[in-house]
Amino acid sequence: MTEAYSPVGGLTRRNFLKSTGVAAAAVAAGGAGAFAAGGLAQAATYEAGQTEGDGEQIFCGVCRGNCSGTCKLNLHVVDGKIVKTSKRQFNSFPDGRVDRICLRGLSHVYNVYGPNRIQYPMRRVGERGSGEWERITWEEAIKEITDEWKRIQAEYGEQAIAYTRGSGNLGAISGVASPMYNVFFNKINASMIKIARDQANTRGINRVVGNLGDWVLNDPSDFKNAKTLFVWGANITDAQLHDWHFVADAQDAGTKLVVIDPIMTQLAARADLWIPIKPATDAALALSMMYVMVNEDAVNKPFLRDHTCAPFLVRSDTGKFLRMSDLGVEPEVIEVEAGQVSAASSENKGAQVGKAKTVQKIIDHPAVLDADGAVKSLAEAVDPQLNGTYDFNGVPCNTAYDLLLEDIMEYAPEKAQEICDIPAETIVELAHLALDGPCTHRLG
Numbered sequence: 001m002t003e004a005y006s007p008v009g010g011l012t013r014r015n016f017l018k019s020t021g022v023a024a025a026a027v028a029a030g031g032a033g034a035f036a037a038g039g040l041a042q043a044a045t046y047e048a049g050q051t052e053g054d055g056e057q058i059f060c061g062v063c064r065g066n067c068s069g070t071c072k073l074n075l076h077v078v079d080g081k082i083v084k085t086s087k088r089q090f091n092s093f094p095d096g097r098v099d100r101i102c103l104r105g106l107s108h109v110y111n112v113y114g115p116n117r118i119q120y121p122m123r124r125v126g127e128r129g130s131g132e133w134e135r136i137t138w139e140e141a142i143k144e145i146t147d148e149w150k151r152i153q154a155e156y157g158e159q160a161i162a163y164t165r166g167s168g169n170l171g172a173i174s175g176v177a178s179p180m181y182n183v184f185f186n187k188i189n190a191s192m193i194k195i196a197r198d199q200a201n202t203r204g205i206n207r208v209v210g211n212l213g214d215w216v217l218n219d220p221s222d223f224k225n226a227k228t229l230f231v232w233g234a235n236i237t238d239a240q241l242h243d244w245h246f247v248a249d250a251q252d253a254g255t256k257l258v259v260i261d262p263i264m265t266q267l268a269a270r271a272d273l274w275i276p277i278k279p280a281t282d283a284a285l286a287l288s289m290m291y292v293m294v295n296e297d298a299v300n301k302p303f304l305r306d307h308t309c310a311p312f313l314v315r316s317d318t319g320k321f322l323r324m325s326d327l328g329v330e331p332e333v334i335e336v337e338a339g340q341v342s343a344a345s346s347e348n349k350g351a352q353v354g355k356a357k358t359v360q361k362i363i364d365h366p367a368v369l370d371a372d373g374a375v376k377s378l379a380e381a382v383d384p385q386l387n388g389t390y391d392f393n394g395v396p397c398n399t400a401y402d403l404l405l406e407d408i409m410e411y412a413p414e415k416a417q418e419i420c421d422i423p424a425e426t427i428v429e430l431a432h433l434a435l436d437g438p439c440t441h442r443l444g
Helices: 013-029 108-113 138-156 180-187 200-209 220-225 241-252 282-295 301-307 400-408 413-420 424-435
Strands: 056-062 072-078 081-087 122-124 133-135 162-164 191-193 228-232 256-260 273-275 313-315 332-337 347-353 356-363 367-369 375-377 389-392 395-399 439-443
Touching (some): 228 241, 282 400, 313 367, 313 389, 313 400, 367 395, 395 400, 413 424
Parallel strands (some): 228 256, 228 439, 256 273
Antiparallel strands (some): 313 395, 367 375, 389 395
8 A cells, every 4th residue: 555645634545544443453342342452451350150260251341332321341251252241340339330230231242243243344336225335445445535535625625524423332432532533533624513412401510510521410329319300301211221220229219200201201101200291392391490499489599699600790792791801800810730720711821830730720700799789700799699780881781690580581380381281280390399309300
């Protein structure tokens, strides 16, 4: 194979082959779980009742299903071939998450050695959908792919090549958590299409309480400590089977299960209260429940004041927070260790100090109304107010909480009933259940 130079990000057919070769080897090694590309990590200890007889060796593995459970597996290997998988102790979950690993997780051996798995490049030779293919070499496949990429980028620009992040297999090798493909596509300046789901909840809650990942709630083993467990659009018995037993344990402990889902799923069939909501109207239901809480003065205002952006003033002209720099106050500059810098910082400038890397964190504080009616920095205000207005050079500013109230007050239970196809009295009941904590919301 010749070294054909590409003007696209320094990509060559040889470099592409090296990159994809490493990826292919890693995926092959990770077929039954997220294994290290360099080989299986042999288990230091064995589970009770398991031996090394008949030449059997047991290695550590992790289930890489799309459920995101990452349950640990034992991989039983004889003569270099995986013969079966079994559950492995999950020390951080002593209450038995892995002791109840699902059958999907135990079936990985069929993925590794299934007769229909893709083992080498194939080119379609018939009409789309005809199932007619021919085997080609890796060199041929790589040349066809890279030649087409070069053609597209030469005609439409480098970023005309796009890849979907998070589709299909969510394993550590080729999925969301792995930087492997991100680095590769960054090298050729390609575009990335984000994972196909609404992440507004994730982004919003993470900004309030810190980065908790995609499912912003306590570990499922905590379900049993809730008085009521709300499940919004999550078909746990099918999509997150490894979490189902936590729901069952919670019900056994007396937790009330409320399932909000248009479909009578297996989970909904086990619920204490099933809410067959009209599809895509969950937000209206949540806002209406908030309406009830506001109307009954059941809002935790100290929490909103101290731990959310509720008291921040918002400019009516830009829709952005009013910052102290808008009022002529220079942003604050502090030096922190690199690992302590938040992604939300206005600007970060690296500074090497000996061997310890520090960065300058520039903080443009949001402006709030204090109890005395004066506009102050959030850092200086004694009692930031949740309600109020301020005129900034002729630009009206309202608190974020007041703006939220404007949205909430449009969704009285009677109005939400028309949108969600849920009786108004049921919406009030749901709001009361959510108030009668502790309460856990599991989002789908």
